[in-house]
Amino acid sequence: MQIRKEDPNQLKEQDVFQYLTFLIGGEEYAVSLLKVKEIIECDVMTKVPKMPEWVRGVINLRGNVVPVVDLSVKFRQAPSEIGKLTCIVITEVECGGESAVMGIMADAVSQVIDLKPEELEPAPTFGTRLKVDYLLGMARSGKKFCLILDTDKVLSTDELLELADASEPALEESEESAQQDNSNVAVSAGEA
Numbered sequence: 001m002q003i004r005k006e007d008p009n010q011l012k013e014q015d016v017f018q019y020l021t022f023l024i025g026g027e028e029y030a031v032s033l034l035k036v037k038e039i040i041e042c043d044v045m046t047k048v049p050k051m052p053e054w055v056r057g058v059i060n061l062r063g064n065v066v067p068v069v070d071l072s073v074k075f076r077q078a079p080s081e082i083g084k085l086t087c088i089v090i091t092e093v094e095c096g097g098e099s100a101v102m103g104i105m106a107d108a109v110s111q112v113i114d115l116k117p118e119e120l121e122p123a124p125t126f127g128t129r130l131k132v133d134y135l136l137g138m139a140r141s142g143k144k145f146c147l148i149l150d151t152d153k154v155l156s157t158d159e160l161l162e163l164a165d166a167s168e169p170a171l172e173e174s175e176e177s178a179q180q181d182n183s184n185v186a187v188s189a190g191e192a
Contacts, residue, residue: 001152002066003107008112015116015117016115016116017032017033017113017114017116017117018032018033018034018076018112018113018115018116019031019032019033019112019113019115019139019146019148020025020032020033020036020039020089020109020111020112020166021109021110021111021112021113021135021141022089022104022106022107022109022110022147023106023107023108023110023189024071024072024075024080024105024106024107025072025075025077025078025181027078027144027147028110028141028144028146028147029071029093029146029147029148029149029150030113030139030146030147030148031089031104031148031149031151032131032151033112034093035091035092035151036089036090036095037090037091037092037101038090039087039088039089039090039109040087040090041059041087042082042087042088042105043059043087044059045058045059045068046058046059048067052072053070053073053079054069054070054071055067055068055069055070056068056069056070056079056105057081059088059103061090061101063104064101066090066102066103067102067103067160068088068102068103068104068105069102069103069104069105069155070105071104071105071154072105072165073104074154079184080105080107081107083107085107085108086105086106086107086108087105087106087108087109088103088104088105088106088177089104089105089106089109090102090103091104091155092139092149093151093152093155093156094152095152095156102155104139104155105152113139113146115139115148119140120136120137120138120139120148121138121139121145122137122138123135123137123138124138133150133153134149134150134154135149135150136147136148136149136150136164137149172184
């Protein structure tokens, strides 16, 4: 029996990264397995007023409030239909140096894949008008591609904060116009 020494230049286990793949609107997406906390059945969600359409609501996960994002809507597609295989991928994201737990609605979870860095294709450039910074890259999946998502960017709570900041002036304007409408009604009622 001959003992062979391993060549240190050969692929090491640490050079392979694992990704969880799932389907949204017929397309395959993947997130780093290190970011996935668990996968749960799609259950009751509570709608929160004034949230963007892509936030489907919040769920109670063992006493914790977890927002659930419908990436289909965020990617400007039709909202996800809840079916037998629909699930929520619970992920951990970094926002402003703090970690937050968020859920991604998935039509179905596919598999865990192993990818070497050289197997990742860079995200395509569509010109300067389209942002694809939420993509880490693309991996071949048969004749199609699996889109590798950067959960920290695609699930960024900064967008929610920007929406809240943008809605405050609109809210103040609507309150002012409501007060003006009420005073006009009062004047009209006094004239009658």
